[in-house]
Structure formats: C-alpha cells, structure tokens
Amino acid sequence: MPRRIAIVEDDAAIRANTADALKKYGYDVSAYAARGEALGAFRARLPDLALIDIGLGDEPEGGFALCRELRAMSPALPILFLTARDSDFDAVSGLRLGADDYLTKDVSLPHLLARIAALFRRVEASAHPALAEDVVRRGKLALDAQRMSAKWNEQAVDLTVTEFWMVHSLARHPGHVKDREQLMRDAEMVVDDGTITSHVKRIRKKFLAVDPAFDAIDTVYGMGYRWKDAA
DSSP: OEEEEEEEEEHHHHHHHHHHHHHHHHHHEEEEEHHHHHHHHHOOOOOOOOEOSSOOBBTHHHHHHHHHHHHHHHHTTEEEEEEOOOOOOHHHHHTTTTTEEEEEEOOOHHHHHHHHHHHHHHGGGSSSSSOGGGGETTTTTETTTTEEEEHHHHHHHEEOOHHHHHHHHHSOOOOBBOHHHHHHTTTTTOOOOOHHHHHHHHHHHHHHHHHOTTEEEEEEEEEEEEEETTT
8 A cells, every 4th residue: 555645734836746746656645734634634544654844824833733743643653844944943843843854845856755765664664573683672772673662671762763763773883983974874864963963862851751860872072972881
C-alpha cells in the first residue's frame, strides 16, 4: 500500500501543487487548509507522515500547535515543517516541539522528495521483527533499531525518529566523539549546528524525565558529542 502523507497548508495553490507532485510519485495524499480540519482527520486516522506549514489561516502559530498535538498522539510519526518562515528561531522552535525536519518553501521538489524518503526509510524497519543484532545495549540503555524503541533502565523513552538515530549514532561507539556532520549523516538530516544542539537538549530532557541522574551524553566543546562509557 502507498504511504499516506497529510499536507496541512492554508495556501490553496501551494497545497494543490504539493499534493499533485507527491501523488505523481506514488504517495496517497490528503490535504487540509486548517489545523482544526486536519486534527479531526488525524484523530480518526493518523497519516504515515505529516507535512505542515506554520501559519494556518488566522493562526500564525497553528502549525506549531498541530505539531505539539500530533506528537502527543504519536511519538514516532514523522513530522516535517514546510514553511516560508526561514528564521533560526522558527526552525529551532519547530524541532523543539518534536518535528523531525524543517524545510523552507524554496526547497526543490527533488530535495523535498529525498527528505521524505529518508524519513520513511528510518521508520519502515519497525515493521520487521527484532533481531538480537538490532538491539544496542549500553548499560541502562537499550535501543531496538527495528522497532524504533528506546529504553533507559527498562523504562520507555519516547524519541522521535531523528532523536532515535542520533542516540543510536552516539551509543554504538561509546567514548567516541561524533561531530555535528556525522550526527546529521547518521540521522539522515541536513540542518545547521544550532538545530543539532536543540535536538540534543530535547534528547537529554527526555532521558532526564525518566532518570533525573541521567548524564550519559557529554558535550565536547568545539568538537561534538559522545556517549559516556560508564552509562
């Protein structure tokens, strides 16, 4: 069955053009003009990926609110912002709310399709049964690459797909410093340094919510991040 993509965009022409382009590449596309309309549909059935604008009609921050609501409904659902707003503040805000990617509307269609395909590649493994070699264990940490699940001291940690692969990248080689370029490559995303920092802050916050003593991720100033051997 084709992957289901939901587009939430208040500009009718952009909404129609984006939907048509994605349909031509074999995706099953639903399009919505407003947050309330989209949210009602999502409550009935979640898409496989959501493509969201920030400003929605009379809600300048409607996309942010929808992202927050979607993330509460599904920790692993891929969420991608596609917006005209290109400030670092907006990009970091979207990622802090749990989005997996952030693109501006001047992005080329091939680039957009590549980023969507990358998100789907990262989640399709969850449909397969877990094998022993797919599980990374580092002290209290257990990462199941097939099911995209993370546990700390046997407690689930709800990571987005991008956050999961960043932790996976660090934990596979504890003690080794991963710079921002390596983390972006392993997580299949292209973002600026500030966005990587924002992701790491969110990851730490989620682990700290499970264990206030969590300190397994070290910041190596001027170089990147590493997973501590003793974790």
